[in-house]
Amino acid sequence: FDATLDYWDDFVDDYSVRLTRGERLHVRFAARWSNAKVGLTLWRPQTKSVHGVKRRVAATVRPGKTQRLSYRAPHTGWYEVRLRIEHQGGGRYALDLTKS
Numbered sequence: 001f002d003a004t005l006d007y008w009d010d011f012v013d014d015y016s017v018r019l020t021r022g023e024r025l026h027v028r029f030a031a032r033w034s035n036a037k038v039g040l041t042l043w044r045p046q047t048k049s050v051h052g053v054k055r056r057v058a059a060t061v062r063p064g065k066t067q068r069l070s071y072r073a074p075h076t077g078w079y080e081v082r083l084r085i086e087h088q089g090g091g092r093y094a095l096d097l098t099k100s
Contacts, residue, residue, distance in 0.1 A: 001015070002094055003095065004090065006085070006091075007085050007088045011084060012082060013082070014080050014081070015081040016078050016080055017081060018076075018077070019077065020076045021076045023100070024071065024073075024099065024100050025071050025079070025098070025099055026070050026096075026099075027070070027081055027095070027097055027098075028067070028096040029066065029067040029094070030065070030066050030093060030094045031065045031091065031092075032091055032093055033089060033092070034065075035065075036087070036093075037065075037086040038063055038067065038083055038085050038093070039062075039083070039086055040067040040081070041058070042057050042058040042079055042082075043056055045075065045078050045079060057079070058071045063086040083095070
């Protein structure tokens, strides 16, 4: 994917990805602007709200310009990949989702 994030206008992007039990998801994110601080999280299927950590199954340690995440699904379902800008600024980014 090639998209944009903006701290003031569009600070969160969500992507749904269907995983079958045992399938692995690899996520790569790269911001194309300086001083980017973006967090990457993965939410379990049927997550109605992302305000608690109970539904979060994986996350990067701290926001940054590049992020990587890998997760093996214990259950089949639609998982949510969430990008959230944590610092003023914004711009274009590249996101790569690969299943194996």
